[in-house]
Every structure is written in structure tokens, then in C-alpha cells.
Amino acid sequence: MAVKTLDNKRNRLLMATALFLGLGAVPFFAPPFYVVFLNDALIIACLSMSLNLLVGYTGLISFGHAAYFGLGAYACGLLLKSAGLPFGVSLVAAGAFGGLGAAVAGFFCVRLNRVYFSMLTLAFSLIFWAICFRWNDLTGGDQGLSGIPYPNLTWISQMIGRPDFSSAQSYYLVSLVVVAICIAAMWIIVSSPVGLMLRTIRENEQRSTFIGVETRRVKLAIFIVAGTIAGLAGGLFAVFNRGVYPDFMYWTKSAEILIMALFGGIGSFWGPAIGSLTLLLLHQETVALTEYWSFALGVILLVLTLRFPSGLWGLFERFTNTRRSK
Amino acid sequence: MELPSLSAIGAQAVSGLTTAMLLFLVASGLSLIFGVLRLLNFAHGSFYMLGAYFAWQFNTWLQGSFWLSVLFAAIATGVLGALLERVLFRKFYDRPELMQLLFTYSIVLIVSDVVKYIWGTQQLGIRRPEMLSHSFKFGEIVLPSYNLVIIVISLAIAVGIWLLLQGTRLGKMVRAAAFDREMLSMLGVDVRMLYLLVFSAGCFLAGLAGALVAPMSAVVPGMDADIIISLFIIVVIGGLGSFWGTFLGSIIYGMVFSFGILFIPQFSLFAVALIMVVILIVKPEGLLGRENTR
Numbered sequence: 001m002a003v004k005t006l007d008n009k010r011n012r013l014l015m016a017t018a019l020f021l022g023l024g025a026v027p028f029f030a031p032p033f034y035v036v037f038l039n040d041a042l043i044i045a046c047l048s049m050s051l052n053l054l055v056g057y058t059g060l061i062s063f064g065h066a067a068y069f070g071l072g073a074y075a076c077g078l079l080l081k082s083a084g085l086p087f088g089v090s091l092v093a094a095g096a097f098g099g100l101g102a103a104v105a106g107f108f109c110v111r112l113n114r115v116y117f118s119m120l121t122l123a124f125s126l127i128f129w130a131i132c133f134r135w136n137d138l139t140g141g142d143q144g145l146s147g148i149p150y151p152n153l154t155w156i157s158q159m160i161g162r163p164d165f166s167s168a169q170s171y172y173l174v175s176l177v178v179v180a181i182c183i184a185a186m187w188i189i190v191s192s193p194v195g196l197m198l199r200t201i202r203e204n205e206q207r208s209t210f211i212g213v214e215t216r217r218v219k220l221a222i223f224i225v226a227g228t229i230a231g232l233a234g235g236l237f238a239v240f241n242r243g244v245y246p247d248f249m250y251w252t253k254s255a256e257i258l259i260m261a262l263f264g265g266i267g268s269f270w271g272p273a274i275g276s277l278t279l280l281l282l283h284q285e286t287v288a289l290t291e292y293w294s295f296a297l298g299v300i301l302l303v304l305t306l307r308f309p310s311g312l313w314g315l316f317e318r319f320t321n322t323r324r325s326k
Numbered sequence: 327m328e329l330p331s332l333s334a335i336g337a338q339a340v341s342g343l344t345t346a347m348l349l350f351l352v353a354s355g356l357s358l359i360f361g362v363l364r365l366l367n368f369a370h371g372s373f374y375m376l377g378a379y380f381a382w383q384f385n386t387w388l389q390g391s392f393w394l395s396v397l398f399a400a401i402a403t404g405v406l407g408a409l410l411e412r413v414l415f416r417k418f419y420d421r422p423e424l425m426q427l428l429f430t431y432s433i434v435l436i437v438s439d440v441v442k443y444i445w446g447t448q449q450l451g452i453r454r455p456e457m458l459s460h461s462f463k464f465g466e467i468v469l470p471s472y473n474l475v476i477i478v479i480s481l482a483i484a485v486g487i488w489l490l491l492q493g494t495r496l497g498k499m500v501r502a503a504a505f506d507r508e509m510l511s512m513l514g515v516d517v518r519m520l521y522l523l524v525f526s527a528g529c530f531l532a533g534l535a536g537a538l539v540a541p542m543s544a545v546v547p548g549m550d551a552d553i554i555i556s557l558f559i560i561v562v563i564g565g566l567g568s569f570w571g572t573f574l575g576s577i578i579y580g581m582v583f584s585f586g587i588l589f590i591p592q593f594s595l596f597a598v599a600l601i602m603v604v605i606l607i608v609k610p611e612g613l614l615g616r617e618n619t620r
Contacts, residue, residue, distance in 0.1 A: 259431075298439070306414075
């Protein structure tokens with residue numbers, strides 16, 4: 001049995017490495033248009049996976065996750081534009097600001113349960129949003145923060161021997177590495193004893209305190225981790241799109257991330273990533289045909305909540321299980 | 327900082343109270359639905375928006391018969407709510423919270439685009455009825471009569487709901503359903519019918535408020551996403567499921583928002599969100615709520 005789990009683990013690691021290398025190869029042969037799309041998709045996938053640490057693994061329904069994405073985005077953008085710091089430093093700071101915001105909000109949020117937890121996360125996200133929306137001098141208010149300088153990434157294109165690479169293509173590689181590190185960190189967390197504690201809390205918080213789990217501390221820790229990763233994703237997103245807008249943090253954005261996670265399947269590690277990729281593709285195809293994307297998304301969500309609460313990943317598992325049992 | 331004049335303060339108080347009373351009409355439905363059905367309904371703001379659009383539509387058809395349009399709009403919203411309750415909402419009463427939240431959000435998304443499809447994205451407006459387009463003057467203070475009428479109507483409805491809940495058999499059943507729905511159904515009450523009624527009444531009130539607000543502010547897509555946040559702040563301040571708590575929450579919200587615009591125009595939004603956070607931290611069951619939250 002032990003050998004089998006080891007094998008399983010090695011297989012998964014191999015598959016993840018193959019995925020990483022495959023994604024890394026994309027800019028070498030795919031047209032730039034796809035690289036731009038995939039860059040955003042990677043970042044958003046990472047964002048919804050970080051939310052899944054809370055919703056799927058710990059059972060904490062955060063309705064304000066976009067706030068930490070936005071905090072990271074504003075922090076990174078401002079440090080690059082106004083303070084003139086280097087890109088690497090600003091990106092780390094984006095993660096730090098996301099984590100800091102999550103630490104402040106999480107300290108209070110983890111004391112509440114169920115709907116009240118969701119409400120408080122929503123309330124904090126409104127506060128962060130209101131600050132960024134109204135602090136015109138610093139954040140540009142409702143006009144947003146535009147004209148974030150693009151980092152000079154020629155060293156990357158030179159390092160890989162492709163001086164013809166555009167900055168977007170090089171940036172994609174940076175995103176990929178950062179996202180991969182985040183995903184690896186999340187994987188280590190959920191497969192460690194801490195990950196087991198998270199699931200125990202989700203199943204029965206009271207009983208997990210009985211067996212000695214300090215639930216509040218564990219919940220706060222995972223809230224901060226999720227916020228940090230969201231902040232990093234925000235920083236990556238802001239620089240690539242050269243702007244940050246208060247909409248990034250509005251509550252509808254938080255709902256959107258939650259939908260992506262649910263669509264892919266919050267019962268699994270990779271589900272949210274698949275969900276966000278699929279929804280982003282659908283979005284791109286739909287807006288080319290019609291302006292009624294909200295309607296389409298609403299119908300998808302309605303069918304999902306009515307019929308397939310375990311998402312795409314759940315469907316996939318059900319399909320493979322029935323095939324295996326035949 | 328220069329102190330605003332008395333007339334400015336009076337005008338802000340009236341406008342704050344008007345906002346508060348309109349919000350109360352919508353929030354009382356949200357709060358009642360949460361208290362009885364245990365459902366946190368993101369789509370409640372959508373019914374408010376639908377009420378405003380219905381009012382515009384009826385007003386166009388009836389060629390300016392304002393009060394009839396308001397009444398029809400509220401009834402139409404209530405009927406639509408009842409239909410949706412029967413077909414969809416009912417299926418979610420016993421589901422996990424996440425599914426409930428996202429289901430009601432799916433209704434928000436669908437309604438927002440249906441509204442855009444039918445009525446377009448441009449602003450629509452209704453003219454105030456002729457007899458209510460003037461203002462009263464008390465010394466320096468100018469009071470628009472339409473606002474006063476709204477305040478009076480809303481107060482009357484608030485008292486009416488309270489009397490209904492306290493004094494009638496139906497009200498007793500509603501309160502009992504909020505307390506223990508299984509026991510109530512064992513006593514032979516048709517709880518499903520009661521839920522339908524409560525949901526539909528909440529939608530009626532939301533539609534009524536939307537119709538009443540139409541002459542004061544533009545009828546536009548996006549009314550739903552904005553008001554639902556105000557509603558959540560209100561019910562959290564007062565206490566989810568508490569009737570007078572919702573009333574108090576509405577007054578606080580309306581006043582803070584209104585005077586916030588006068589004193590700290592940049593941060594009135596921030597101020598109300600901060601109140602919500604503080605209440606949730608200090609007394610998560612709300613000022614007048616009794617819910618077990620921890």
C-alpha cells in the first residue's frame with residue numbers, strides 16, 4: 001500500500017512537471033494572441049485555486065477574495081509607477097500586501113461562522129474597495145491606475161536564446177514560474193498534516209477542537225496564505241495589463257472567482273484551475289457572438305447549482321469511475 | 327471645516343430619511359426571507375430593480391397614471407417572485423449555504439441581462455405626479471413633497487407589517503416558522519405555502535420600493551448590484567431576521583450616508599462599510615438580533 005501511494009505521488013509530480021514544461025513551451029510555437037490569453041488564464045487559475053484553499057478545503061465561504069487580488073494589484077502598480085521600485089521587489093510586495101490585508105481581515109473573520117463569516121469577508125472587501133475607489137490622489141479613484149511601467153525583460157529572452165521574443169512572451173514565462181511556485185506551495189500545504197487539519201475543520205469544527213486542533217489559528221493561517229497568493233496573482237495581472245481598476249476588488253469580482261472555483265469543482269485541487277480556464281474561454285467565445293455574457297454565466301451557474309454541485313471535476317471523476325467499474 | 331447651514335442639514339436629514347425608508351421597504355423583505363426561509367438572497371436587489379422597470383413600463387402603457395403604475399409594478403414583482411419561488415428557490419432551502427448563495431447570484435446575473443435585453447442600457451425616467459412636484463418650505467428648510475409622501479407611505483407599511491406579524495394568526499405562523507419550522511409543520515401548518523407567501527411578500531415590497539424610487543433617480547442597469555450591498559449592510563447592522571433591527575439599520579444607513587456626503591464626501595461609502603465591519607466584530611448578531619453566530 002505504501003509503495004502504491006509513493007508511486008501515486010511520483011506519478012502526480014511527473015504529470016505536474018509535464019504540464020509545467022508543456023505550458024512553458026507554448027510561447028515558442030503558439031501565436032502571441034494565445035500567449036496573452038493564457039497568461040491571464042494562468043493568473044486567474046492561480047487566484048481561484050487560492051480561494052479553493054478556503055472554500056473547498058476548509059469550508060470557509062469567503063465572499064471577498066477579490067480584495068486581496070486588488071490589494072496586490074494596487075501595491076505592485078503603485079510601487080512600480082510612483083516609487084520606481086524594480087519589478088521583482090514590487091511583485092514580492094504585492095504578495096506581502098495581499099497577505100497583510102488578509103491577516104487584518106482574517107483576524108476578525110475567523111471568529112465567525114457560516115453566513116456571518118461570508119458577510120464579514122464581504123464587508124472587509126467593501127472597505128478595501130471603498131478606499132481604493134475614493135482615494136483619488138493615491139489610486140486614481142474610479143479612473144483607476146493606468147500607465148504602469150512594463151518591466152524590462154530582455155534578459156529572459158536573451159537567456160533562453162530567443163531575442164525575438166516580445167515582452168509579453170517573456171512576461172508569460174515569468175508568470176508561469178511564479179504561478180507554478182504558488183501552486184507547488186499550495187500542493188505542499190494541502191498534502192501536509194495542515195491540509196488534513198483544514199479538512200477536519202470543514203467536516204466538523206467543534207470536533208476538531210476536541211482532538212486538539214487550534215481551529216482559529218489554522219483558519220487564520222490559511223486565510224493569510226490564500227490572501228498572499230491572491231496578492232501575487234494581482235501583482236502579476238496588474239503589470240501585464242498595465243493598469244489597476246477598482247472593479248478588480250468589487251464584490252461581483254469576488255463572486256466571479258467563486259463561480260470559477262465551483263464550476264471546476266471545489267472538491268479537488270485542480271478543479272478551480274480547470275473551471276477558470278473553461279469559463280475564460282467561454283467568455284472569450286461568447287462576447288464575440290453576443291453582449292449577454294452575464295446571462296450565459298447565470299444559466300451555467302444555475303444548472304451547476306441545480307444539477308452538478310461537484311463541478312466539471314466531479315463529472316470527470318464520475319465518468320472515469322463508471323468506466324473503471326465496468 | 328465650515329459648518330453647513332441649517333437648511334442644508336434639514337435637506338440632508340429629509341433625503342437621508344427618504345433613502346432610509348425606501349431601503350427599509352426592500353431590506354425588511356430580505357430580512358424576513360432570511361429569518362423564515364433561512365436563505366440569504368442576493369437576488370433581492372434584482373426584484374427591486376425589476377420593480378423600477380415595471381413601473382416605467384406600466385407608466386408608459388397607462389400614460390402617466392403614476393400611482394396605478396406603482397401598484398401594478400409591485401404586484402407584478404410579487405407574482406414573479408412567487409413563480410420563481412415555486413420553480414427554483416424552493417429547491418434550495420435545504421442545500422448548503424454555498425449553493426444557496428451562488429444560486430441566488432445566478433438569478434442576479436440572469437435578471438441583469440434580461441433587463442438589458444428588454445429595456446436597453448440607457449437611463450429611463452418617470453416624471454413625478456403633478457401634485458407632488460412642488461416643495462414645502464419651513465423657514466429656510468425646503469422639503470420636496472414627494473419625499474414626504476414616501477416617508478409617510480413607508481412608515482405606514484412598516485407599522486402595517488409589524489401589526490400583521492404581531493396581531494394576526496398568519497403573523498404568528500410566520501414568526502413560528504422562523505423559530506422552528508419542523509414543529510410548525512407537525513402542528514399541521516402548510517409551511518410550503520407559508521414560505522411562498524413570505525417570499526412573494528418580500529418581492530412585493532422590493533418591487534414597491536423600486537417603483538417608488540423611479541421618479542427620484544434614474545432607472546438603470548446596475549441598480550441591483552449597488553442596492554444589494556446597502557441591504558446587506560443594513561440587515562447586518564440591525565440583525566438578520568430582526569424586524570425593528572432592520573428598521574434601525576435602515577435609519578442608521580440612510581443618515582450616515584446622507585450626512586457623510588455632507589461632511590466627508592469622499593468616504594461616506596467607507597463609513598457605512600466600516601460600521602458593518604465593526605458591528606460584525608463586536609455584535610455579529612446585529613444591534614437587535616438574537617441569532618447564535620459563533
